[in-house]
Amino acid sequence: xxxxxxxxxxxxxxxxxxxxxxxxxxxxxxxxxxxxxxxxxxxxxxxxxxxxxxxxxxxxxxxxxxxxxxxxxxxxxxxxxxxxxxxxxxxxxxxxxxxxxxxxxxxxxxxxxxxxxxxxxxxxxxxxxxxxxxxxxxxxxxxxxxxxxxxxxxxxxxxxxxxxxxxxxxxxxxxxxxxxxxxxxxxxxxxxxxxxxxxxxxxxxxxxxxxxxxxxxxxxxxxxxxxxxxxxxxxxxxxxxxxxxxxxxxxxxxxxxxxxxxxxxxxxxxxxxxxxxxxxxxxxxxxxxxxxxxxxxxxxxxxxxxxxxxxxxxxxxxxxxxxxxxxxxxxxxxxxxxxxxxxxxxxxxxxxxxxxxxxxxxxxxxxxxxxxxxxxxxxxxxxxxxxxxxxxxxxxxxxxxxxxxx
Numbered sequence: 001x002x003x004x005x006x007x008x009x010x011x012x013x014x015x016x017x018x019x020x021x022x023x024x025x026x027x028x029x030x031x032x033x034x035x036x037x038x039x040x041x042x043x044x045x046x047x048x049x050x051x052x053x054x055x056x057x058x059x060x061x062x063x064x065x066x067x068x069x070x071x072x073x074x075x076x077x078x079x080x081x082x083x084x085x086x087x088x089x090x091x092x093x094x095x096x097x098x099x100x101x102x103x104x105x106x107x108x109x110x111x112x113x114x115x116x117x118x119x120x121x122x123x124x125x126x127x128x129x130x131x132x133x134x135x136x137x138x139x140x141x142x143x144x145x146x147x148x149x150x151x152x153x154x155x156x157x158x159x160x161x162x163x164x165x166x167x168x169x170x171x172x173x174x175x176x177x178x179x180x181x182x183x184x185x186x187x188x189x190x191x192x193x194x195x196x197x198x199x200x201x202x203x204x205x206x207x208x209x210x211x212x213x214x215x216x217x218x219x220x221x222x223x224x225x226x227x228x229x230x231x232x233x234x235x236x237x238x239x240x241x242x243x244x245x246x247x248x249x250x251x252x253x254x255x256x257x258x259x260x261x262x263x264x265x266x267x268x269x270x271x272x273x274x275x276x277x278x279x280x281x282x283x284x285x286x287x288x289x290x291x292x293x294x295x296x297x298x299x300x301x302x303x304x305x306x307x308x309x310x311x312x313x314x315x316x317x318x319x320x321x322x323x324x325x326x327x328x329x330x331x332x333x334x335x336x337x338x339x340x341x342x343x344x345x346x347x348x349x350x351x352x353x354x355x356x357x358x359x360x361x362x363x364x365x366x367x368x369x370x371x372x373x374x375x376x377x378x379x380x381x382x383x384x385x386x387x388x389x390x391x392x393x394x395x396x397x398x399x400x401x402x403x404x405x406x
Contacts, residue, residue, distance in 0.1 A: 009093070010090070012093070013088065013090045013091075013092075013093040014090055016088050016093065016095075017087065017088040017090050020086060020087055020088050020095065021087070026085060026086040026087075027085050028083070028084075028085065029083070029084070029085065029086060029097075030081055030082065030083040031050060031057070031081070031082050031083075031097060032052075032079075032080070032081045032082075032105055033050040033051050033052045033057075033079075033080070033082075034050070034051055034052065034077060034078070034079055034080075035048050035049070035050060035074055035075070035076060035077065035078045035079075035080055036048065036049045036050075036051055036056075036076060036077075037049045037076075038074060038075060038076050043063060044062075044063025044066065045060060045061065045062050045063050046060065046061040046066070046070075046074065046099075047059075047060050048060075048061075048074070050080070050082055050097065057086075057096065057097055058094070058096040058097070059082060059084075059096055059097035059098075059099055060096060060097070060098060060099065061084075061098075061099040061100075061102060062098075065099065065100050065101075068101075069083075069099065069100050069101040069102060070101075070102050071103075071112065071116075072104065072112050074102060078104060079104065079105040080102050080103065080104055080105055081102070081103050081104075081105050082097060082099045082101070082102050083099070083100055083101040083102075083103075084097055084098045084099040084100040084101070085097075085098050085100070086098075111209065113216070114209075114216050114243070117216065117218060117221075117243055118243060118246065121218070121221055121243065121246070121247065122246070126221065126222075126225050126246075126247050127246045127247060131225070132249045132250075133230040133231075133249045134230065134249075135199055135230050135232065135249065135250050135261060135262065136198050136199060136230065137264060138264050138269070139167065139198035139199045139262055139263060139264070140166075140167060140168065140198055141167070141168045141170065141195075141197045141198050142160065142167060142168070142169050142170065142197060142198060142199055142200070142201065142262050142263065143170045143171075143172065143192035143195065143197045143199070143200040143201070143229070144156055144169060144170065144171045144172065144200070144201045144202075145172045145174050145185055145188035145189055145192065145200065145201070145202045145203075146171070146173075146174060146176060146201070146202070146203055146204050146255070147173065147174065147175070147176045147177075147204060148171065148173035150204070150205055151205050151255075152203060152204050152205045152234070152255040153171060153255075155254070155255045155256040155259065156169065156201060156255050156256070156258065156259040157169060158256075159256050159259035159260055159263065160259050160262075160263045163259070163260065163263045163264065163265045163266065164263050164264060164265065164266040165266075166266065167263050170192065170195065170197065172187075172188035172191055172192055173188075174187070174188040175214075176204040176214060176215075177204070177207070177211050177212075177214060178214075181214035182214045182217035182219055182220050183219070185202065185214055185215070185220050185223070186219050186220055186223040188202075189202060189220075189223045189224060189227055189231070190223060190227075192229065193227045193228055193229045196229075197229055198229075198230075199229065199230045199231070199232060199262045200227065200229050200230070200231045200232070201231075201232050201234055201252075201255070201258045201259065201262060202215075202224065202231055202232070202233050202234070202235075202244060202248070203215075203232075203233055203234030203235045203236075203244075203252075203255050203258060204234075204235060204236070204255075205236070205255065206236040206237040206240060207236060212235055212236050212240060212242055215233070215235045215242040215243065215244040215245075216242050216243045216244070217243075218243075220243070220244055221243045221244065221246075221247045224244055224247045224248050225247050230249045230250070231248045231249050231250075232248060232249065232250045232251070232252050232258045232261055232262055233245045233248035233250075233251050233252065233258075234251075234252040234253075234254060234255040234257065234258035237253070237254060238253035238254060353388065356386070356387060356388040357388045361385050361386060361387050362385075362386040363383055363384070363385055363386075364383065364384045364386065365377055365381055365382075365383055366381065366382035366383065366384065371383065374399050374400070374401055375401075377396050377399060378396065378399060379396050379397060379398055379399055380395060380396060380397075381395070381396045382394075382395055383395070383396060
């Protein structure tokens with residue numbers, strides 16, 4: 001018993017702490033696991049446990065490390081990679097992970113990068129609708145940036161051939177996955193853009209977020225945005241969204257759908273043209289009938305308003321007036337004749353010659369005019385007596401008044 005080394009708890013804890021501190025691996029270690037018991041303290045520190053199927057470890061991230069080491073809101077159940085040091089808390093003898101950097105593991109980390117880049121490019125206006133170019137309705141030459149093998153290019157060829165066998169499809173064989181894929185896609189876009197094509201399809205078949213990541217790179221997004229040729233993105237399946245989908249002029253859920261958007265069905269086009277021709281014929285026939293009727297109406301009006309027609313109408317009016325004047329003149333003449341006959345009879349009744357013919361005489365006092373009364377003459381006056389066939393001169397021998405006779 002006398003030879004035993006006896007240590008205090010503090011000494012043992014201090015020794016263990018020094019052992020941890022001297023271990024180079026524990027001074028900078030990255031540990032992958034699931035977050036549990038995550039608590040944000042009012043001081044700004046984050047306390048949590050990182051665990052996997054076989055074990056668990058307490059961890060802490062101090063407030064001073066959060067700004068540079070944590071770019072997302074960590075929560076329960078996140079799969080993370082925590083980089084830091086494993087140290088012993090001397091007071092309790094418990095060891096824990098002191099986190100300097102925390103990042104999402106695998107798809108979670110890529111999704112975070114995706115959201116960050118999406119937000120940055122959206123703030124720059126690269127997703128704005130006013131920069132979107134319309135997809136031409138009748139494309140004759142279509143470029144495709146995708147892998148030379150695989151279902152995507154085959155689907156595009158099949159759909160294009162079925163919808164319009166006269167469309168020319170130009171393939172740029174690009175890497176669509178792995179190292180160098182983003183640069184290969186950019187080169188394909190730039191090469192096809194210089195060929196003055198009608199539209200370009202950029203895409204590939206489905207896969208995980210890692211498989212599709214080349215289409216989430218900023219250089220690909222900028223190449224699509226700067227492209228003068230309208231671009232349709234067709235990356236993955238219908239539920240897959242990439243940065244290329246947001247910046248492109250049109251997004252298609254699949255490569256086959258992209259081909260349907262880019263290539264018009266020539267049979268439908270022919271049918272539409274036939275329908276338009278029939279409509280044009282009906283409209284043209286209707287317009288011709290309308291203008292024929294209008295021309296007939298104008299012709300009728302022109303005939304009505306023509307000088308010859310006016311002249312004929314005035315001639316008819318003058319003839320009517322002439323007839324009316326003739327009737328009026330005949331009536332006036334008849335009336336005048338009748339009146340003249342009446343006046344002639346009246347005049348005849350009062351005619352001195354007729355009176356003379358009936359035995360009456362017209363007596364005129366010499367130099368005094370007609371004799372109207374016995375008071376106008378005196379005995380010894382010379383008078384002229386006019387008869388029907390001549391006159392006689394006489395001298396008044398006596399003037400007798402009718403009153404005197406009585």
